[in-house]
Amino acid sequence: MLNFLIILDIKNYMRLSIVSALDESNRNQEDVIKKFTSLCEFLKPLNYKGIELSLLEPEKINAKRIEEIQDSYEMEIPALGTGNTFIRFGCSLGHISETIRKKAIERIEKYIEFATKVKSKVIIGLIRGRYDFESNQKKEKMNIKSSLKECCRLAENYNVELLFEPINRFEIDSYNTISESIELIEEIGYENLKLLIDTYHTYLEEDPGFIWDYLEEITHYVSHLHLADCTRRAPGTGHFDFRTFLNIFKRSGYNGFASLETIMKPSFEEVAQESSEYLRSVL
Ligand code: LER
Numbered sequence: 001m002l003n004f005l006i007i008l009d010i011k012n013y014m015r016l017s018i019v020s021a022l023d024e025s026n027r028n029q030e031d032v033i034k035k036f037t038s039l040c041e042f043l044k045p046l047n048y049k050g051i052e053l054s055l056l057e058p059e060k061i062n063a064k065r066i067e068e069i070q071d072s073y074e075m076e077i078p079a080l081g082t083g084n085t086f087i088r089f090g091c092s093l094g095h096i097s098e099t100i101r102k103k104a105i106e107r108i109e110k111y112i113e114f115a116t117k118v119k120s121k122v123i124i125g126l127i128r129g130r131y132d133f134e135s136n137q138k139k140e141k142m143n144i145k146s147s148l149k150e151c152c153r154l155a156e157n158y159n160v161e162l163l164f165e166p167i168n169r170f171e172i173d174s175y176n177t178i179s180e181s182i183e184l185i186e187e188i189g190y191e192n193l194k195l196l197i198d199t200y201h202t203y204l205e206e207d208p209g210f211i212w213d214y215l216e217e218i219t220h221y222v223s224h225l226h227l228a229d230c231t232r233r234a235p236g237t238g239h240f241d242f243r244t245f246l247n248i249f250k251r252s253g254y255n256g257f258a259s260l261e262t263i264m265k266p267s268f269e270e271v272a273q274e275s276s277e278y279l280r281s282v283l
């Protein structure tokens with residue numbers, strides 16, 4: 001009987017979530033709440049346990065109401081995506097201008113405030129930015145380090161975890177690989193700075209001959225996962241080995257979320273439904 005219960009527990013261990021925006025900058029409060037409620041309503045029966053929110057202005061959202069809805073559906077918000085801060089506002093942690101770096105840190109604080117209310121974590125990904133002709137990789141890395149320390153200090157005050165995401169070289173100019181990112185995490189030295197591994201970036205950046213053994217060694221740094229196949233479409237539509245990847249984390253006792261972050265084609269609904277079925281079949 002005990003063995004049976006343990007097997008069931010392992011089957012349910014990897015909690016699934018999916019990335020969605022709420023479009024809070026263009027919608028009124030009621031529409032934002034409606035959008036979040038309809039996501040919970042749709043995703044719950046598909047076995048999702050969380051919704052990762054990609055936000056731009058978290059301070060515009062009534063966190064108390066979001067918290068009430070997530071509690072009533074027993075849905076978590078495992079992480080907040082911050083990349084829009086760079087894409088839409090042009091603010092980045094690695095920027096050559098101190099004023100712009102400060103703005104990016106101020107924006108991160110807004111996410112941290114929201115995260116503490118809805119018990120989430122804050123992603124440090126695209127918000128690191130890209131350098132232009134006035135800067136270079138060395139300066140960028142130095143600026144990212146000092147900004148990141150400040151973000152960790154702020155997040156610590158709110159008891160919030162930050163998730164550092166290695167991102168492929170076509171989208172960002174530094175910290176593209178897992179090992180460089182771990183080196184940085186060690187150097188920064190804050191307990192609340194963890195690693196986010198995205199399968200799409202892993203596929204593009206890591207050595208396929210060594211990656212599985214390497215992942216086995218570093219699972220303890222990891223607190224969140226992003227899932228997309230090699231074309232950034234839904235898992236199972238390309239040739240990334242999700243069975244091997246996910247089972248490394250399952251065996252290690254990983255208790256975080258695996259969040260779908262794909263191109264939502266043909267539609268969000270189809271990706272959500274098909275990915276949930278596929279991932280349950282490989283886990
Ligand atoms: C963010 O999580 C990410 O993976 C980037 O590639 C931006 O989409």
Ligand code: MN
Nearest residue numbers: 165198226261
């Ligand atoms: Mn990602």
